[in-house]
Amino acid sequence: MISKILNKVDAPLDENVIDIEKEKLIIAGPCAIESYDQLLETARFIKSKGVKILRGGAYKPRTSPFAFQGMRKEGLEILKAVKKEVGIMAVTEAIDEKSLSEVYEVSDMIQIGSRNMQNFSLLVEAGKQDKPILLKRGMSATIKEWIHAAEYIAKQGNTKIIMCERGIRTFNDYTRNTMDIAAIPIIKQETGLKVIADPSHGTGKRNLILPMSLASLAAGADGLIIEVHPQPEDALSDGDQSLNFEEFSNLISVIKG
Numbered sequence: 161m162i163s164k165i166l167n168k169v170d171a172p173l174d175e176n177v178i179d180i181e182k183e184k185l186i187i188a189g190p191c192a193i194e195s196y197d198q199l200l201e202t203a204r205f206i207k208s209k210g211v212k213i214l215r216g217g218a219y220k221p222r223t224s225p226f227a228f229q230g231m232r233k234e235g236l237e238i239l240k241a242v243k244k245e246v247g248i249m250a251v252t253e254a255i256d257e258k259s260l261s262e263v264y265e266v267s268d269m270i271q272i273g274s275r276n277m278q279n280f281s282l283l284v285e286a287g288k289q290d291k292p293i294l295l296k297r298g299m300s301a302t303i304k305e306w307i308h309a310a311e312y313i314a315k316q317g318n319t320k321i322i323m324c325e326r327g328i329r330t331f332n333d334y335t336r337n338t339m340d341i342a343a344i345p346i347i348k349q350e351t352g353l354k355v356i357a358d359p360s361h362g363t364g365k366r367n368l369i370l371p372m373s374l375a376s377l378a379a380g381a382d383g384l385i386i387e388v389h390p391q392p393e394d395a396l397s398d399g400d401q402s403l404n405f406e407e408f409s410n411l412i413s414v415i416k417g
């Protein structure tokens with residue numbers, strides 16, 4: 161066992177929030193919150209498909225400083241309003257300790273993104289929260305490093321951690337990342353944590369999301385996080401890997417069989 165503490169975690173999530181034992185955890189929504197109307201339309205649609213958790217970044221840790229950085233506080237206000245209007249839970253990303261406290265006020269789950277998987281002070285703060293943490297794998301992180309990142313959170317007392325395999329960097333230049341499907345059963349065997357898959361960032365390509373969702377679920381994933389946008393071609397970030405409503409409907413019907 162890689163971890164001395166995480167293998168003892170067996171019921172890490174608050175069942176009132178998400179009953180992951182009963183059904184797969186499907187999270188969907190845009191990469192970034194772009195406007196009230198965009199988020200409202202998406203939230204209503206995914207809810208109609210049975211999705212319980214809306215995703216949408218307000219703080220976006222972008223590789224280039226010239227890329228859209230997210231609507232930040234204004235985005236969180238939109239998220240709060242949409243959650244109330246639609247009656248849906250949400251996950252959104254915190255990029256530092258300051259945004260963590262803002263996100264905490266609005267979100268039911270707190271995302272720590274790939275670029276921050278080894279932001280140790282952020283992990284420690286996340287460990288002091290009483291809300292589930294969605295811990296995405298660092299794009300160049302080994303399995304051990306990823307588990308150690310989860311331990312930073314758990315060591316502070318928060319064991320409500322969901323691990324998210326979102327693809328890693330390899331020599332393959334056809335897709336944005338390479339999904340490490342084996343990581344899914346490995347994390348489950350090495351820890352008591354739940355694992356979900358993110359085929360949107362894992363592939364970067366819309367047409368690969370369905371097959372990689374099925375592969376992840378076949379490998380034992382407890383759920384999926386999928387980028388969905390009303391008009392992917394107009395998205396301010398990650399449009400190429402975002403499903404439109406029709407494509408997402410199709411994915412849900414295939415998954416639910």
Ligand code: PEP
Pocket residue numbers: 191217221272273274275296326361
């Ligand atoms: C995201 O979820 O939009 C995101 C930025 O993901 P990652 O941290 O996995 O790149």
Ligand code: MN
Pocket residue numbers: 191192361387397398
């Ligand atoms: Mn994205």
